[in-house]
Amino acid sequence: MPRRRTPLPLLPLTFSVNVALEAGATRGALRNQSLLAPFHGVRSSVSAPPGVESTREQALRAARLILPRLRAGEAISHTSALLIHGCPLRVAPDLHVTAQxxxxxxxxxxxxxxxxxxxxxxxxxxxxPVAFPETALLQSAPTLPLIEQVVAIDHLVRPRGFAGRVPALTSAESLNTSVQGFRGRGARTLRIAVELARVGAESRMETLTRLMLHAFGLADSFELQGELVDTDGRIGRFDLVNRARMTIVEFDGDQHRTSKAQYEKDIWRLDRARAAGYRVIRLRSADVVHHPREAATRVALALGVGLRPHPLAKSLLAQPT
Incomplete structure (x- = not known):
C-alpha cells in the first residue's frame, strides 16, 4: 500500500523552509517534487505563468521568490529595482539585493x-521592498550603458496617467541633484545621460528614436509630444515636432497596427496634420535600430540640413539584438 504524503500546513505560496518547519511541516513534505526550490532555504508552489512576461513581471516574480530570505532593511536594488519601477530596459535578468x-x-x-x-x-x-528610483539608478551606473541610462531616466521623469495627471516617479530636478552629487563609478556617463534625457518620451522606442536623431545632430530641432491645432481645433499630439520646418517624426510601434481603434485614430490624426501642411516621417523599429543613418538622412532632408554626427554617436545608437 503506497505511503500517504503528509500534507503541508497552511503556508504562503512562497515560504522559507524554517517557517514551514516551525509550522509543522516535515522535511519529507518539503522535498515534494511539486514544490520549487528557487533559492536555498526557500520553497514555492508558484511556477512561471504561461505566455510572455514583461521584463517588469519577470523581475517582480524573481523578487517575490527571494522575499522569504530577505532580512530587515534588505531590498531589491540596481537594475532589478529599475525594472520593477517599470523602466523598459534591455538588461540581463539578474536579481540584485542590497543589505543595510x-x-x-x-x-x-x-x-x-x-x-x-x-x-x-x-x-x-x-x-x-525596492530601492527608490534615484538610488537604483546610481547603483546601476557602473554597469548600465549610456543608452539604457537615458531610457531609464526618460521613464522615471515622465508624468503618467490621463493627460499626465499622475506625478512622475521622480522629478528631473531631483534626479539631476542626486546625479551631480554622485562620485561613484559611472558618474561621468550618468551625468551625460541626465543631459540627454527629456520629459515626454512615452516608450523605449521613442527614446531610442530621439537618441538616434541626437547621434546625427538633429534632435534639438524638435519638441517632444508637440500639440498641433488647425482652424477646426486640435489635431493631436505627435512624438517629435518641428514647427518652423513643418515636420513631424512619428515612431510607428506595433500597437498602432494591432489595435484597430488606435490605427484608425492615427490615420485621422496624420491626415489632418498633412492637410495642415506638415510633412510626416514615420519610422519603424528597423529604421531606428538597423538603418539609423538612412532614417536620419530622411529627417535631415525634410529639415533642409545636413547630418552633424555627435562625438558619442556610437553610444547613442541602439544595437541590434
Missing amino acids: PPFTRTRARGVHGHEWDSPTPIAIINGV
Missing part, C-alpha cells in the same frame, strides 16, 4: 548581493 547595516551582503545562487554604506529608505511595491 548591520547586515553584510546576501549570498545565494542566482543573486548579486550588495551592501549600502548607510541606512537608506526603501519603497514597497506589490509587497516587495
